Amino acid sequence: MERVVKTYEFALFIALIGFSMVIGFVKPAFFSISTIFNILDNSVTYTIMGFGVLIVLLSGEIDISFVAIAALSSYATNMLLLSWGYTGGISFYLIIGAIFGALLGLAEGLIVTKFNIPTFFVSLGYQILLYGFTLFFLGSTYNFNLPPGLTNYYSEFLIRVKNPFGAETSLNVPVLYLLIIAIAMWLLLRYTLFGRGLYAIGGDREAAKRVGFPVKRIILLALIINGILASIAGNIQNASNGYFDPTLFRGNDLNVIAYVIIGGASILGGRGSVIGVVLGVIFIQVLDLGVIYMGISADWQQLFIGLALVIALSASTLPSILRRIQE
Amino acid sequence: MKKLHKNSKQGFFWKKDIDIRTIILIVVLVALAMFFGFVDKFFFTFKNIDVMAILAPEMGLMGLGMALSLMLNGVNLSINNGANLSALISGLFLINIAPIFGGGNVVISIGITVIIAIGVGILCGLLNGFLIGYLKIQAIIATLATMIVFSGISEAITGGKSLTNFPHELQVISTGAIGGIPIPFLIFLAMVIIVYIILEFTSLGFEIQMVGTNPIAAQFSGINVRLVIMETYILSNVLGSLSGIIVMSFTNSVSYEYGTGTYILLALLISVLAGVTPGFGSTLGVFLATLIFEVLSSGFQMLLSGLNGSSFFTDFSWGIFFIGILIIVNLAQKVQNRT
Numbered sequence: 001m002e003r004v005v006k007t008y009e010f011a012l013f014i015a016l017i018g019f020s021m022v023i024g025f026v027k028p029a030f031f032s033i034s035t036i037f038n039i040l041d042n043s044v045t046y047t048i049m050g051f052g053v054l055i056v057l058l059s060g061e062i063d064i065s066f067v068a069i070a071a072l073s074s075y076a077t078n079m080l081l082l083s084w085g086y087t088g089g090i091s092f093y094l095i096i097g098a099i100f101g102a103l104l105g106l107a108e109g110l111i112v113t114k115f116n117i118p119t120f121f122v123s124l125g126y127q128i129l130l131y132g133f134t135l136f137f138l139g140s141t142y143n144f145n146l147p148p149g150l151t152n153y154y155s156e157f158l159i160r161v162k163n164p165f166g167a168e169t170s171l172n173v174p175v176l177y178l179l180i181i182a183i184a185m186w187l188l189l190r191y192t193l194f195g196r197g198l199y200a201i202g203g204d205r206e207a208a209k210r211v212g213f214p215v216k217r218i219i220l221l222a223l224i225i226n227g228i229l230a231s232i233a234g235n236i237q238n239a240s241n242g243y244f245d246p247t248l249f250r251g252n253d254l255n256v257i258a259y260v261i262i263g264g265a266s267i268l269g270g271r272g273s274v275i276g277v278v279l280g281v282i283f284i285q286v287l288d289l290g291v292i293y294m295g296i297s298a299d300w301q302q303l304f305i306g307l308a309l310v311i312a313l314s315a316s317t318l319p320s321i322l323r324r325i326q327e
Numbered sequence: 328m329k330k331l332h333k334n335s336k337q338g339f340f341w342k343k344d345i346d347i348r349t350i351i352l353i354v355v356l357v358a359l360a361m362f363f364g365f366v367d368k369f370f371f372t373f374k375n376i377d378v379m380a381i382l383a384p385e386m387g388l389m390g391l392g393m394a395l396s397l398m399l400n401g402v403n404l405s406i407n408n409g410a411n412l413s414a415l416i417s418g419l420f421l422i423n424i425a426p427i428f429g430g431g432n433v434v435i436s437i438g439i440t441v442i443i444a445i446g447v448g449i450l451c452g453l454l455n456g457f458l459i460g461y462l463k464i465q466a467i468i469a470t471l472a473t474m475i476v477f478s479g480i481s482e483a484i485t486g487g488k489s490l491t492n493f494p495h496e497l498q499v500i501s502t503g504a505i506g507g508i509p510i511p512f513l514i515f516l517a518m519v520i521i522v523y524i525i526l527e528f529t530s531l532g533f534e535i536q537m538v539g540t541n542p543i544a545a546q547f548s549g550i551n552v553r554l555v556i557m558e559t560y561i562l563s564n565v566l567g568s569l570s571g572i573i574v575m576s577f578t579n580s581v582s583y584e585y586g587t588g589t590y591i592l593l594a595l596l597i598s599v600l601a602g603v604t605p606g607f608g609s610t611l612g613v614f615l616a617t618l619i620f621e622v623l624s625s626g627f628q629m630l631l632s633g634l635n636g637s638s639f640f641t642d643f644s645w646g647i648f649f650i651g652i653l654i655i656v657n658l659a660q661k662v663q664n665r666t
Binding site for chain 1 (some may be wrong): 386404459462463464465467468469471472474475476477478479480481483484487519587588589591592596599633636639640641642643644645646647650651653654655658
């Protein structure tokens with residue numbers, strides 16, 4: 001128990017509860033099932049991408065091309081499946097998309113490992129290349145053409161709850177995928193040689209190499225998984241939107257990395273956890289929803305979110321500053 | 328995260344012998360210019376070169392500012408939104424306050440506008456430097472937070488609308504020329520030289536290289552690491568502000584979301600292509616990388632002018648060339664190591 005209490009993730013959890021309390025104190029309407037459902041629904045795709053980011057960060061690399069992989073693989077999947085005359089639901093989308101995502105991740109990983117260039121550098125060019133490819137060669141407009149099985153995806157619910165006023169709130173299906181992927185990631189990081197290898201090469205690459213971890217193969221696999229997770233997030237997001245967007249997630253790359261870092265991952269590698277990613281994304285969602293509940297006008301919301309982030313980040317450094325003063 | 332090249336001859340040493348990356352960048356630049364000049368005879372017309380010289384600096388200045396932050400093993404994601412904010416504040420001054428007292432004298436009111444923009448840039452840099460240097464928050468999230476703050480301030484002030492109807496004289500900054508060279512390009516050139524002098528010949532430059540390569544060793548050798556970080560981020564954001572002024576003058580408007588998402592990425596592309604790594608950076612590389620990107624975008628825009636979505640192809644080509652040059656530089660360095 002004491003081990004759990006001392007973790008960063010636990011501190012973040014407490015901060016999250018405290019923060020929700022403040023919002024709920026000002027606006028009691030914040031405490032409702034629909035708020036929880038809302039936050040969960042909004043967190044799904046960012047958390048799934050966040051897991052990919054986590055894996056890459058753990059290995060001591062940084063990738064920002066995952067947003068473009070999400071956009072390209074889902075847009076291409078939709079075009080391909082429509083041309084096949086596919087009429088079913090999302091399952092086939094996830095499978096075909098995952099193949100695209102894996103291939104795109106593999107291509108990136110091969111450039112990184114064959115030429116020994118830091119992933120961050122390659123992914124900078126890779127992102128702009130992939131978005132350019134999608135927009136120029138595949139299509140530059142929203143694609144509202146969906147197979148019949150997918151047209152009502154946004155209204156496929158896992159649970160429906162009636163609140164006291166008779167209105168119905170519901171939780172979307174993708175939350176289930178998130179749960180499955182989260183458990184799979186947790187097992188992968190904790191119980192496989194690959195997972196332990198990620199922490200090892202992120203913590204001290206030279207030492208891991210000497211012990212015998214295949215550094216290049218681990219990075220390659222990390223980027224492939226990153227691509228697969230991005231494609232899943234892309235397909236879920238597009239299917240929930242009801243249209244396929246070639247610029248999906250564009251400009252959100254750094255935000256997702258920031259969520260993962262807020263969740264306790266280190267940008268230098270070797271530190272981070274699955275639960276941290278979940279908490280990091282939820283923290284931002286609560287912040288976003290909080291400013292709306294507080295009744296702050298739309299023009300001022302961004303400023304308040306930014307200030308809250310600055311204050312939260314500054315507060316998180318307090319313990320180490322106090323320690324320094326004590327010494 | 329980013330490994331230093333073992334045989335890196337940038338920074339300290341590149342004045343002694345030009346390194347291989349600089350040669351590759353020059354070759355690529357000349358080859359691209361010759362290709363586009365050969366395919367399209369309008370490429371080398373005076374008008375096109377003039378347009379390129381006006382457009383390149385806004386990207387180049389941000390690339391230069393980004394390069395400084397990368398040299399400290401950090402990153403300045405707030406540079407674009409800081410630029411928008413400083414353009415906005417100085418723009419508000421130019422529209423609302425300048426006519427009251429400076430009204431008649433154009434030179435003075437535009438001069439004060441530029442000074443205000445630089446002042447806002449200094450304030451932005453102060454906040455970044457404080458969070459990163461003094462509170463020791465990781466640069467990537469600290470500047471992401473300030474990026475949201477800066478764009479939030481701009482949005483709150485303008486209510487999400489863009490600011491237009493500047494006095495006609497403001498356009499002098501982007502359309503004027505001294506001795507045939509457009510003023511934006513002169514500003515860019517001046518800044519490249521100033522940053523070069525700072526990095527090579529001042530104690531701040533030496534300290535940046537020390538802190539970038541090993542902050543702990545720098546701390547123990549008596550360098551005020553926090554102050555160095557503060558000063559560097561101020562410089563970085565001021566370079567962004569200059570870019571903001573040029574954009575304001577060129578587009579004759581200020582929008583709080585101008586360039587959001589794409590400009591940060593381009594600034595990063597330029598400084599990485601220039602070979603900037605923690606502790607090392609060549610301003611000449613930043614200059615060359617900026618020109619390569621400008622030649623590519625201008626060239627493909629001409630070539631594909633009739634085609635739908637030619638700017639998307641430009642993005643695509645940027646990505647290809649960027650990765651291609653990284654690979655070539657890497658292979659060349661391997662060969663150089665062997666010999």
